[in-house]
Amino acid sequence: MHALTLIEKDPLLKPFEQQLVNRIEWYQNTKDYIEKHFGSLDRFASAHEFFGFQYDEKKQGWWFRDWLPNASYVSLIGDFNGWDRGANPLRRGNYGAWEIFLSDDEYKDKLVPGSKVKMHVHGENGQLDRIPAYIRQVVQKEDHGFDGVFAGISQYQWKNEFSAKDIKTPLIYEAHVGMATEEERVGTYREFAENILPRIKKLGYNCVQLMAIQEHPYYGSFGYQVSNYFAPSSRFGSPDDLRYLIDTAHGMGIAVILDVVHSHAVKNRDEGLAELDGTEQYFDGWQPDWDSRTFDYKKIEVKRFLASNLKYWMKEFKFDGFRFDGVTSMLYQHFGHVEFTDYSKYFTDTNNDAIIYLQLANELIHNLNPDVISICEDMSGMPGAVRPVEEGGLGFDYRLAMGLPDFWFTLLETKKDEDWHMGDLYWNLINRRKDEKNIAYAESHDQALVGDKTLAFWLMDSAMYTEMSIFNESLVVDRGIALHKMIRFITAVLGGEGYMNFMGNEFGHPEWIDFPRAENDWSYKYARRQWSLADTDHLKYQFLEKFDQEMISLIKEFNVLNTSEDYKLYEDNERKILAFRKADLIFVFNFGQESFTDFSFDTLEKADYNIILSSDDKDVGGFDRIDKEMVYSSKNHDLTLYLPSRTALVLKKKA
DSSP, X not given: OTTHHHHHHOGGGGGGHHHHHHHHHHHHHHHHHHHHHHSSHHHHTOGGGTSEEEEETTTTEEEEEEEOTTOSEEEEEETTTTTOTTTSBOEEOGGGEEEEEEEHHHHTTTSOTTOEEEEEEEETTEEEEEOOTTOSOEEEOSSSSEEEEOOOXXXXXXXXXOOGGGOSSOEEEEEESTTOSSSSSOOOHHHIIIIIHHHHHHHTOOEEEEESOEEOSOGGGTTOSOSEEEEEOGGGOOHHHHHHHHHHHHHTTOEEEEEEOOSOBOOOTTTSSTTTTSSOTTEEEEETTTTEEEEOTTSHHHHHXXXXXXXXXXXXXXXXXXXETTHHHHHBTTTTOSOOOXXXXXXXSBOHHHHHHHHHHHHHXXXXXXXXXXXXXXXXXXXXXXXXXXXXOOOOSEEEOTHHHHHHHHHHHHOOGGGOOHHHHHHHHHOSOTTSOEEEOSOOHHHHBTTSOOHHHHHHTTHHHHSXXXXXXXXXXXXXXXXXXXXXXXXXXXXXXXXXEETTGGGTOOSOBBOOOGGGTTOOTBSSXXXXXXXXXXXXXXXXXXXXXXXXXXXXXXXXXXXXXXXXXXXXXXXXXXXXXXXXXXXXXXXXXXXXXXXXXXXXSOOEEEEEEETTOGGGTSOOOOOTTOOEEOBTTEEEEEEOTTEEEEEEEOO
């Protein structure tokens, strides 16, 4: 049994062998059922090619279908028929599907792209006008809520061929299209393509992870309360505008990852799936933390809806991967409300139907595109999440290293610099399941939200508003800039097999994120990014951005994150120095306040070295205390160099 592979790699899983075996068997039984009744997993995940609006070339007209098994009457309404609830009733078909055919002869000039549409549904909850589950575009109404939109057939002509096969190390720029403009308003897909993608390209990131793409009624939810799963958010433009963004990214060699939310859905009835046919056919309960509905993963139709959603985004918009949000909430009946202190917690009170769905999802998307990038947001650390399904794993390619930002922010909040323990720091950065790849990050959008602090704000606080001019001397800012560079660099180098940054954090964006809401008088002041701070030559934000660019360049050039072996060469907790070897480079970090003119350590070999990166360079906000032209020789294995305070150095052997 392949599950033994997990146990061979981690003998502590031996007591849970039966659970792993069951996981494989349950998955295989579900897959056998799918193949028997649908022909293949690919055909199973093609519900979006049947439901919603589908053009029939042979009959010359549009079919409209939706899955409403408990409805007693359904009609299609919209501006094409004057919103007449009796004009276009649907016919009940097999397995709860309702359908109607609208011929071109009668409706070609009435049902046109942009036409507003809804369904009128009679169910146990009354007679209501609802947005179809598979609608591909919605628009916000002036008062509140959404109208469905007939999108027609996209006329977008793709220009750039792209494959993520060459991205062996995902360097991810996490971004939100709406808040990517400096102006106090909602940004657009096209503005992001024209203004932000070039910045991402210049910095060297090879992936952009887009948040808040699936339509959501409340802007302030950051896109995590989805209502319309097949509709790109209309706040940012049309579906073709999103295609343009992705096409543009592909032309720059940048993969595009969708932050997909299949862990829960918005509770709203008017905009979303709740009580769509009069009952909760899609849901089985509530997520108490998010006040939202949880999907009923037991139902094959729900698995089909969600799997089809993944295929839709890959085929219709050419997304190169997915970051699955809220996986911990999916994995456990308790939504993750326990301390994962021992292995038994990983196999207790699990939501096995959700696990089967995640396994199906990962097999599906990798069958569709072997180079797809699949990322798991799981704070529990479920063993096998990033292992193949046949081993009893979930099939993800990477998991987010969610403990790293917690480590840094706890350290900054509770300990002074002089109390940092280098061995503890090193251990926290490398402490992960070695056969499961991680995406490291020091901070994401979570740390930038109101109520929390970014790294820059923890380090410099209000000095970011008053002392960031290059003409001002500030010990607070000097310390903050130095540690900001070092924390992000050491996290990237040691923390995983990929790296992620949230937009603006690379230059220490000074303000938190606060979306428009009643409590702030619906202001956009903090739902934006002040790019001009990094572009202004007399402000120090530019130094952080420049170092981020150099850091990413070094990681790529020397394939640092694909080198799994790292070896600690030196640890000094009194002087706050840490040195290690990785990717045939030597990394030296002095987190302390003291500089050392003759710092020596054992490199374990005789060689000559050059310094190829220094966080103390003047153009990245340092003091230019390092001579990078010097050659350093490790005679008798000992290497001696000048090591300034709060500085990171990278040394490379001379050819």
